[in-house]
Amino acid sequence: MVEGESEVSFEPRVYEVGFLVLPTVAEENVPAEVVFIKDVLARGNATVISEEFPRLRPLAYTIRRQTGGKYEKYQSAYFGWIKFEGSPAIAADLKRLLDASTSMLRYLIIKTVRENTMAPVRPVMRRSPMTFTPPRVPTGAQPAPAVSEVELDKTIEALVKDA
Amino acid sequence: MRFFDAHSHPNFAAFEGDREEVVKRALEAGVFMNVVGTQKDTSRDAVELAEKYEGVFATVGLHPIHTGKSFHDKKEIGEGGQEFTSRGEEFDYDYYKKFAMHPKVVAIGECGLDYYRIEYGVLGIEEKQKSAFQKQIELAIEVKKPLMLHLRNGFGRSAYKDAFKILTTYNLQLTTRRPGNLHFFAGTREEAKPFLDAGFTFSFTGVITFARNYDEIIRYLPLDRILSETDAPYVAPAPYRGKRNEPLFVTEVVKKIAEIRGEDVEKVREQFVTNTLSFFRMDQG
Numbered sequence A: 001m002v003e004g005e006s007e008v009s010f011e012p013r014v015y016e017v018g019f020l021v022l023p024t025v026a027e028e029n030v031p032a033e034v035v036f037i038k039d040v041l042a043r044g045n046a047t048v049i050s051e052e053f054p055r056l057r058p059l060a061y062t063i064r065r066q067t068g069g070k071y072e073k074y075q076s077a078y079f080g081w082i083k084f085e086g087s088p089a090i091a092a093d094l095k096r097l098l099d100a101s102t103s104m105l106r107y108l109i110i111k112t113v114r115e116n117t118m119a120p121v122r123p124v125m126r127r128s129p130m131t132f133t134p135p136r137v138p139t140g141a142q143p144a145p146a147v148s149e150v151e152l153d154k155t156i157e158a159l160v161k162d163a
Numbered sequence B: 001m002r003f004f005d006a007h008s009h010p011n012f013a014a015f016e017g018d019r020e021e022v023v024k025r026a027l028e029a030g031v032f033m034n035v036v037g038t039q040k041d042t043s044r045d046a047v048e049l050a051e052k053y054e055g056v057f058a059t060v061g062l063h064p065i066h067t068g069k070s071f072h073d074k075k076e077i078g079e080g081g082q083e084f085t086s087r088g089e090e091f092d093y094d095y096y097k098k099f100a101m102h103p104k105v106v107a108i109g110e111c112g113l114d115y116y117r118i119e120y121g122v123l124g125i126e127e128k129q130k131s132a133f134q135k136q137i138e139l140a141i142e143v144k145k146p147l148m149l150h151l152r153n154g155f156g157r158s159a160y161k162d163a164f165k166i167l168t169t170y171n172l173q174l175t176t177r178r179p180g181n182l183h184f185f186a187g188t189r190e191e192a193k194p195f196l197d198a199g200f201t202f203s204f205t206g207v208i209t210f211a212r213n214y215d216e217i218i219r220y221l222p223l224d225r226i227l228s229e230t231d232a233p234y235v236a237p238a239p240y241r242g243k244r245n246e247p248l249f250v251t252e253v254v255k256k257i258a259e260i261r262g263e264d265v266e267k268v269r270e271q272f273v274t275n276t277l278s279f280f281r282m283d284q285g
Helices: A027-043 A086-100 A151-160 B017-026 B041-050 B080-083 B094-100 B124-145 B160-168 B187-195 B212-220 B247-261 B265-279
Strands: A014-021 A047-065 A070-084 A103-110 B005-010 B031-037 B055-059 B107-114 B145-154 B180-182 B200-205 B226-228
Touching: A014 A027, A014 A047, A014 A086, A027 A047, A027 A070, A027 A086, A047 A103, A070 A086, A070 A103, A086 A103, A103 B212, B005 B226, B005 B247, B005 B265, B017 B031, B017 B247, B031 B041, B031 B107, B031 B247, B041 B055, B041 B094, B055 B094, B094 B107, B094 B124, B107 B124, B107 B160, B107 B180, B124 B145, B124 B160, B145 B160, B160 B187, B187 B200, B187 B212, B200 B212, B212 B247, B226 B247, B226 B265, B247 B265
Parallel strands: B005 B031, B031 B055, B055 B107, B107 B145, B145 B180, B180 B200, B200 B226
Antiparallel strands: A014 A070, A014 A103, A047 A070
């Protein structure tokens, strides 16, 4: 449950749980972690609004976690999130179960809104190798100096930055 | 100046490729900024940036998370700093004082206590954090500048309560109107009250644009005690969430605070500028 929230309230609210699954979890077992969370939500009649399946990502900083009496350091983890609508009691239940989970590195549950709050993802401009074909020079005119690939790349970079 | 980002880190490695553009973009939009250092290198870089631009100021100090053997944040100091952060830093009073006396340095920090990333008693980190915090309080008193506080609860313990106990031991000397700011305030009303009574201000980041956890405290605090910040590059506000944050985006924080409080955006904007100038003592001729 989000700190300061009463479990007594029955009015459904919108929450978002962001979670990091340990990178030591085998990739084929990661879906089971998502199913675990969704089962908790389903048992409490919560509705999933949107989600992103966990994928392995480098962490912005190393996270240390105590496992069986010693500390392990992690520099990557499977990051995923689920936005759901449910009661504060469900959020509290989820918190308890995630606290006890041995395969979660970290998680955060926040109260939020139904609307999408994420920045739109811009399509990536793929830079494929360019082959430069010099323009045809009219008969009698001096040919223009060849443009190097380095200069071309810089021009393209400037265009992408300005976009 | 129309906005003031009271706490951001354009000095960090996350802005390595386009720092100048980011700063200019903000200044051109009327956003002034306070660039906050977190250890020796980033503090020095903050001052260098402040020297370069009129609307840029600096805060110097040692972040609690860097006082002991800790994590390495690539967004903060890039890949190359890994070895350095694994050793931790001892607070070098003379080093920081040299920068603290610079006319464009407006606060000492970010300093305080961070219980989120450490476990109680591990490696004596808590004692190191407390020691560095105390020295920075003493530095702030000596150079007569306010504190930029980083306080984060963790493992069931309140960094706010512990920090206030430490601060009260300096009470007689910290009786300036605005002794400090609780940056990225994430505590409860109960934790805020003693700081409020003691004259501190509270700043909020872009997280308030997509998390509703802060609405109550934002409504509770008097408007003249609130500052706006980005804490860039972290926690970009909606509609930029998921992207790298930057000082320009503080405009979204101001708009959201006005919306949460049901107040006129222009009135809130003006008040925040007044609050920030007052906090950094820039309104004292």
